[in-house]
Amino acid sequence: MSSVFSMTMAALAAATVLVVGCEQGGAERGTVAPAATAPVSEPPSRVAVGPIPGLGREGTEPSNPLEGDRQAARQGRMLYEAFNCSGCHGGRGGGGMGPSLRDELWVYGGSDAQIFDSIAVGRTNGMPAWGTILPRQEIWKIVTYIRSMRTPQEPDPPR
Amino acid sequence: MRQGLRVKRGLPASIGPIALCCIALLASCERASEQGGPGEASWHEGSVPGTPPQIRLITPVPGAEWRLPAGDYANTRFSTLDQINVDNVRNLRVVTTFSTGIPRGHEGGPLIVGDTMYVVTPFPNHLIALDLAREGAPMKWQYSPRLDRHAVGVACCDVVNRGAAYADGKVIYNTLDAHTVAVDAHTGEEVWRTRVGDINIGETTTMAPLVVKDKVIVGNSGAEFGVRGWILALDLETGEEIWRAYNTGPDEDVLIGPDFRPFYEKDRRRDLGASTWAGEQWRLGGSTVWGWISYDPELDLIYYGTGNPGVWNPDVRPGDNKWSASLIARDPDTGMVRWAWQATPHDAWDYDEVMESILVDMEYGGRMRKLLIHPGRTGFVYVLDRETGELLSAEKFIPQTNWAQGYDLTSGRPVVNPRKRTSQGRIVTNICPSSTGGKEWNPSAFSPRTGLVYIPAHNTCMDYEATEVNYIAGTPYVGANVRMYQGPGGYHGELIAWDPVAARPVWSIREPHLPLYSGVLATAGDVVFYGTMDGWFRAVHARTGETLWQFRTASGIVGNPVTYLGPDGRQYVAVYSGVGGLMCSVAFPEISTDDPYAVLGVAGAMAGIKKLTRPGNVLYVFGL
Numbered sequence: 001m002s003s004v005f006s007m008t009m010a011a012l013a014a015a016t017v018l019v020v021g022c023e024q025g026g027a028e029r030g031t032v033a034p035a036a037t038a039p040v041s042e043p044p045s046r047v048a049v050g051p052i053p054g055l056g057r058e059g060t061e062p063s064n065p066l067e068g069d070r071q072a073a074r075q076g077r078m079l080y081e082a083f084n085c086s087g088c089h090g091g092r093g094g095g096g097m098g099p100s101l102r103d104e105l106w107v108y109g110g111s112d113a114q115i116f117d118s119i120a121v122g123r124t125n126g127m128p129a130w131g132t133i134l135p136r137q138e139i140w141k142i143v144t145y146i147r148s149m150r151t152p153q154e155p156d157p158p159r
Numbered sequence: 160m161r162q163g164l165r166v167k168r169g170l171p172a173s174i175g176p177i178a179l180c181c182i183a184l185l186a187s188c189e190r191a192s193e194q195g196g197p198g199e200a201s202w203h204e205g206s207v208p209g210t211p212p213q214i215r216l217i218t219p220v221p222g223a224e225w226r227l228p229a230g231d232y233a234n235t236r237f238s239t240l241d242q243i244n245v246d247n248v249r250n251l252r253v254v255t256t257f258s259t260g261i262p263r264g265h266e267g268g269p270l271i272v273g274d275t276m277y278v279v280t281p282f283p284n285h286l287i288a289l290d291l292a293r294e295g296a297p298m299k300w301q302y303s304p305r306l307d308r309h310a311v312g313v314a315c316c317d318v319v320n321r322g323a324a325y326a327d328g329k330v331i332y333n334t335l336d337a338h339t340v341a342v343d344a345h346t347g348e349e350v351w352r353t354r355v356g357d358i359n360i361g362e363t364t365t366m367a368p369l370v371v372k373d374k375v376i377v378g379n380s381g382a383e384f385g386v387r388g389w390i391l392a393l394d395l396e397t398g399e400e401i402w403r404a405y406n407t408g409p410d411e412d413v414l415i416g417p418d419f420r421p422f423y424e425k426d427r428r429r430d431l432g433a434s435t436w437a438g439e440q441w442r443l444g445g446s447t448v449w450g451w452i453s454y455d456p457e458l459d460l461i462y463y464g465t466g467n468p469g470v471w472n473p474d475v476r477p478g479d480n481k482w483s484a485s486l487i488a489r490d491p492d493t494g495m496v497r498w499a500w501q502a503t504p505h506d507a508w509d510y511d512e513v514m515e516s517i518l519v520d521m522e523y524g525g526r527m528r529k530l531l532i533h534p535g536r537t538g539f540v541y542v543l544d545r546e547t548g549e550l551l552s553a554e555k556f557i558p559q560t561n562w563a564q565g566y567d568l569t570s571g572r573p574v575v576n577p578r579k580r581t582s583q584g585r586i587v588t589n590i591c592p593s594s595t596g597g598k599e600w601n602p603s604a605f606s607p608r609t610g611l612v613y614i615p616a617h618n619t620c621m622d623y624e625a626t627e628v629n630y631i632a633g634t635p636y637v638g639a640n641v642r643m644y645q646g647p648g649g650y651h652g653e654l655i656a657w658d659p660v661a662a663r664p665v666w667s668i669r670e671p672h673l674p675l676y677s678g679v680l681a682t683a684g685d686v687v688f689y690g691t692m693d694g695w696f697r698a699v700h701a702r703t704g705e706t707l708w709q710f711r712t713a714s715g716i717v718g719n720p721v722t723y724l725g726p727d728g729r730q731y732v733a734v735y736s737g738v739g740g741l742m743c744s745v746a747f748p749e750i751s752t753d754d755p756y757a758v759l760g761v762a763g764a765m766a767g768i769k770k771l772t773r774p775g776n777v778l779y780v781f782g783l
Contacts, residue, residue: 081626082629083629083631083634084628084629084631084634084635084636084637086635086637086756087383087634087635087636087637087759088312088634088635089757090750090751090754090756090757090758090762091640091641091754091755091756091757091760092754092756092757093751093754093757094750094751094752094753094754094755094756094757094758094762095749095750095751095754095757095758095762096744096750096757096758096759097312097313097314097315097635098312099749099750100749100750100751100754100757102751102753102754103749103751105748105749124308124309125308125309125311125312126308126309126310126311126312126313126314127312128312128633128634150753158753158754158755158756
């Protein structure tokens with residue numbers, strides 16, 4: 001495992017201990033984010049999902065700094081498992097509780113930046129807001145892994 | 160006409176000539192009032208005509224109305240109505256339809272109270288009242304609870320609801336976001352609403368509550384999220400919580416006290432719900448209650464089964480992991496456990512045991528005994544003495560079951576096949592049944608006239624690799640790569656008519672490609688109704704398995720058929736057509752079948768479903 005992964009896991013272990021402690025009795029509205037740590041991702045972004053009204057105005061969105069990086073895709077796959085993405089979105093992203101990440105249907109947009117946003121800020125139907133825990137670089141790795149699905153670059157593809 | 164493949168294995172030896180001399184004590188079929196307890200006036204007291212003397216029903220069974228999830232407390236899903244019978248069911252036709260507008264899995268079934276039919280939809284769990292007295296059964300009203308949409312993200316197995324219960328002028332059901340609601344059956348106004356769980360840790364409520372005396376019994380879902388399973392009782396009038404019992408942990412949490420009398424000697428120890436786990440893993444110990452509850456009014460005990468022990472990687476939780484995958488008997492007034500028996504100690508396959516427990520007295524081993532018949536996820540039919548919790552028999556209803564050879568009846572424990580034990584870092588192949596089981600949550604029916612249990616069975620096997628996993632509250636806590644596939648034999652589903660005393664099948668009907676995901680209904684007209692995953696609603700002869708009638712509904716059937724008398728005094732049969740639920744969610748457009756690990760490993764086994772059925776959302780009512 002990479003050192004970044006281990007550091008992320010250490011931070012998460014601290015967060016997990018807090019969360020497990022809060023769960024007894026079901027009384028507290030437990031959150032994934034530990035109370036004392038500032039969010040590590042950008043605040044809710046300005047990446048547009050819908051069309052930009054008015055002619056001649058193009059939206060700008062940040063590009064994936066790890067686009068096409070096979071090492072990043074492999075690390076993204078490890079993060080995808082470690083943070084239980086596989087539990088909702090399927091072992092190789094085919095879906096389940098959450099929609100497939102392998103196909104062309106994107107409820108909230110399928111560009112790298114839009115996928116980043118869905119992971120970072122979460123979505124109404126229960127997608128958690130991982131930006132409260134995961135550093136931006138780790139989210140970009142997961143995005144890179146997702147975008148590699150169904151391409152020859154996909155690490156550990158389904159057989 | 161496309162038919163399932165019928166396999167006949169001869170007539171049951173245990174059923175002698177029909178005892179026509181049984182005195183029938185038929186209750187009147189008049190329309191019952193909407194007040195009072197569940198359907199007293201429309202229930203059948205005493206023997207059902209044609210019941211042999213060695214069989215005795217222990218609760219009234221439904222006739223004119225259908226007021227409880229299973230129709231009755233004993234979970235027979237048997238109706239005394241026989242206007243529709245083996246001679247005329249071929250004339251059945253669609254009488255009316257109703258679209259809920261929500262194309263997700265329509266599990267459960269409607270209730271019929273007086274002239275009104277009540278439908279609970281999948282999320283967002285509307286309650287819709289239909290007027291059966293008017294042509295086309297128009298809507299009277301709709302009650303819409305305001306739900307937290309985040310619940311959708313922690314629902315493991317589609318946003319289903321397994322139905323409501325009617326009592327004391329109220330329709331009571333659970334909403335996905337871990338609340339129980341009671342709605343005035345006349346006006347559609349909310350009477351009370353009680354939060355029972357926390358979706359932020361992955362708790363939801365999908366099961367159909369059971370009303371026992373003045374209490375509403377509710378259980379939680381969420382073992383795939385590492386929640387701790389519980390069952391509780393709410394006051395019928397106010398919704399206030401009266402008692403809550405966990406299924407794991409120390410005795411004081413599990414509500415084990417001096418009345419606890421487990422049958423097996425090794426179970427007579429303190430705090431087994433904690434000591435059979437490593438450390439405090441029991442706090443994440445699953446053992447949820449998302450299936451069916453039965454009640455014996457003579458013994459005054461409720462019976463139910465518990466789910467898997469949380470994380471699917473067994474190495475994370477050494478020990479027997481009690482009381483996961485167990486059958487438990489409790490006092491409904493206090494919640495205290497009377498007995499408990501664990502079907503699968505240290506589960507390594509996700510064998511939840513929340514399936515129906517059918518309560519009936521039958522001649523067994525030469526004398527009348529109080530039986531509990533539980534067709535298990537494990538591929539075994541369990542028959543227990545429901546007074547004591549003694550395991551009387553455990554026989555494979557899925558012959559290719561290979562995780563265990565059988566059960567040692569002196570200890571009540573399975574004889575596990577060591578080659579099929581799963582553990583971290585190895586892929587164990589060809590385990591039968593799969594996690595989804597020899598049967599899933601969709602319930603069997605029992606006919607006192609034939610003495611047979613009608614089991615909607617599966618033939619699915621799997622490869623299972625336990626993996627490292629992190630607990631993060633509110634996210635799946637699974638730790639296994641699973642891929643499932645159809646088992647050997649050329650069929651994937653099978654309606655089995657099973658003789659619970661002789662412990663063998665009598666006849667069956669096989670489906671070539673799809674498991675059976677609907678509930679079953681048995682009637683005094685000797686007709687058994689069930690639906691297929693590709694939408695065929697079928698009536699078969701309860702004694703021979705001959706297909707008498709079928710109709711292709713718009714979508715796969717994953718609900719439970721019910722039958723009732725309309726205001727015109729004629730018999731109708733109702734069923735939902737709307738595919739979904741765990742296995743059938745592969746039919747949804749947002750699932751990709753090129754990932755066999757998707758949908759908790761189900762996707763590979765169900766890859767063909769998209770060609771065989773599409774999502775739908777229609778209630779069908781059939782009549783002669």
